[in-house]
Amino acid sequence: MESAIFTAVEQNNYNVVGVMSGTSLDGIDLAHVNFTFSEGWNYKILTAETVPYPESWQKILAEAVSYDDGRLKQLDKDYTRFLAEVISEFLSKNSIFDTHAICSHGHTIKHEPEKGYTLQIGNLPELAKLLNRKVICNFRVQDVELGGQGAPLVPIGDELLFPEYDYCLNLGGFANISTNPKGERLAYDICAVNTVLNSLAQKLGKPYDKNGKLAASGELNKELLEELQKIPFYGLRPPKSLGIEWVNKYIFPLFERYDAVPSLLRTYTEHAAEVIANEFRNSSGEKVLVTGGGAFNRFLIEEIRRRTQTAVVIPSAEVVNYKEALIFAFLGVLKMRGENNVLSSVTGASKDHSSGVIFQP
Template identity: 35%
Template sequence: MTEWLAKKPALCATGTCKSNQFANYAYMQIKNYQLLGLMSGSSMDGLDVALLRFSYGFRQMEDGTKEAEVFDWELLEAETLPFSQAWIERLENLSHAPMAEVLRAHTAFGRYLGELLKPVLEDMSLRPEAVALHGHTLLHEPAHGFSFQLGDGHALADSLQLPVIADFRTADIALGGEGAPMSPLADKLLFGGFDAYLNIGGIANLTTCRDGRWSACDIGPANQIFNALAAEKGLDFDRDGALGKSGSLLEGLLQEALKDEYYRRPAPKSLSNQWVQQQALPRFLNAPAPVADRLHTACHFLARLLADQLQQTFELSDGKARKLFLSGGGAHNAFLRDCLQQAIAPLNFSLHLPKPEIIDFKEAILMALAGMLRLEGVPNFLPETTGARAAAVGGVVFQPASVIAKEVLLDDESRKVP
């Protein structure tokens, strides 16, 4: 649906309106989209599903140029669909599986996601126009030119009878980028107004905006370490950080964990799950100390990584008060939040928590946004945050088989000689 506006619209999607957002604009062509965003993170707790409505358009400036803009959006519905234990175990073992097994799982996972989503779609208030699938990252090696996310777009599209946009990261990598993080896209277009954005998933990624210049990177492992340590006590995770809070700091373990060269590299940079499992996690699993002490230290470890990255990015001697937007599952860990605030307070930063649904579903929201921009043919990666030589339009559009067959039939009919 397309509309035309001849007056300045309100921008309140993040709770604050930007009074100068539409200065010098003449008119706007608006398109309304409803997309379903899907995110399967490295913590493997399930599939995050978010139904989004976007109003998107091009501002025509008084000088005749056009600027793309998401000027209104709404999270309509969101939930997490748990994976079966069989699929959790299969995902855990696939990174070392033979190629044939990976390919079989790729198709099977796409179909499995379709089965999870069918009853959800039936209960939704409206049917999305398309589905944006991140997939489950098995391998991420931008230095070798690839990133592979499990979940066949064709299988999911055919299961749901909806277009599916998938395989987002490879376009940015082909242009020399890291293919990650993707989160700056949402930080810039949907959650503007902060100096830094920390999303704490299995891996923690940081976006910064300094004087209008955007930067981003994976700063280090997070929930993958916290959850693995909590599992030693039979817990899925450390609720509210209670176990970690009860422990004590292991200074030797902290200093050993900080030694890796990756943490000293400047942005842009990104991590793979394999690196976390092979390089970072063993230090915490093998340290001869109580679980509570290792969890306590792991929280301080992430806080230290955050503070160090902020110091690399900002000119902190100006005394300016700055705000950090916190999201992801780790944001629910009260002890971790205390550690983060303690680490960044001397830098004059303060933590800000959005609504719970934003904390939990920001990455699924991001995927819906990236999918919408892909349908528009507009870049959905910020090259300044990934290191790519140009802005990539990431994602491949997979149509249901029935739609493809119909298009082929129509094309054949059009070629017949009368």
């Protein structure tokens, strides 16, 4: 056993696939990545793709938060089979024959860390059997069991793969930020972004608000803006994290009194920009790396830039789109090495730890 652990740690070159499905339900991100270690970690994204969800799966995943235990159990099996098909197609299409592991996040259905509970479907042992590959998955559960928020998990990648930035900001279904102000990594969710903006755009028959054009055309609703700014979550200290339940409870009910969707888009975008910009120390010498689908929302980015002196950096489209898949691939590599991949300073768990479950085919 000792020699196996020693071999894993001594190895410094890994070929893995990271798989991520986010709360915005736009699809499954897959990234084939090579990691090398030599006085620090380096990565190369060899190929990457987003496989959009069919409408039927989008509907199921959006409704699943209200499923009972029996339906969730069946959904977990069905989704694991669906995920295996998507991953198999990606491997076959890109002629990926040799991998050290498939590192998969699964899809979050419920996230209630304050109740000691988080559920990601698609993390069953069958995934390894169906793919006939080693699978590393279920990265959040152990952290919640250790008293943590189970999120965010990406900051270990920010720390080791993107050390040149003062902040890493991800604009996905939710905005989350990662920073290291005093030699200790902090990261937490800030606010909802695409879960809200996409939902509003869909009322106008659009999958999302491209470049924020609809928001830019709307009128600012100052009354709604003030209501949004009073939401209690913004005053909490980290660690803190968000789920769709929070959006359903605190955001959507505030919209019910208003009909003009472009105005709602405009107001919520300005609100999100304000809340996000407040997280920077506002120094002209600092840099924030922005990734996630929201990085392409020009209006949102302009509104953030307007409110801060911190340099807002948008990297290559590849990094914008696939940073989370890249880092879940990296979490799997660290798990294989028996090294910590979750930071207690970020999640509030009782200790740093090496999270995830390894399934052999």
